[in-house]
Amino acid sequence: MNDAEEFKRKHDEYQKQYDEFMKKYYEEHVVCPKCFSRTSSTYVGYGFDFKHPEQYKDENHVKCKCGWAGIYHDLVPIKHLIEDLSLPNKPKLDH
Ligand SMILES: [Zn+2]
Numbered sequence: 001m002n003d004a005e006e007f008k009r010k011h012d013e014y015q016k017q018y019d020e021f022m023k024k025y026y027e028e029h030v031v032c033p034k035c036f037s038r039t040s041s042t043y044v045g046y047g048f049d050f051k052h053p054e055q056y057k058d059e060n061h062v063k064c065k066c067g068w069a070g071i072y073h074d075l076v077p078i079k080h081l082i083e084d085l086s087l088p089n090k091p092k093l094d095h
Contacts, residue, residue, distance in 0.1 A: 014050060021053050029058065029075040035066040039075070 001009070032039050041060040048056055058072035 015081070017050065017053075021056070025058070029072055030078040030091050031075055032062075032064040032066060032068050033070075033074060033076045034068040035064060036059060036076075037064055037066065039064045041072050042052060 031037060039045055039062045041062040044060050046056065046060075060072045061069070061073065062072055063069045
């Protein structure tokens with residue numbers, strides 16, 4: 001294997017690890033923890049350390065229409081929303 005191939009292989013490996021981590025991360029941080037609405041946030045990129053992926057924290061500011069404000073990292077997975085929809089007291093979906 002020459003250097004270029006080795007570089008490409010390493011790059012692909014990191015890219016895959018990064019993509020998988022981000023996919024999981026953004027499945028875990030989706031909706032407002034207070035009212036379970038989808039919210040919008042600012043879009044700043046944060047550094048990702050391959051040696052410490054668990055330390056990744058999206059600190060974009062999020063402001064929800066219910067009054068809750070925090071950072072993207074505080075958002076909760078959408079499965080809470082799905083679980084809540086099975087309850088009689090459904091939160092309203094925001095479309
Ligand atoms: Zn909210």
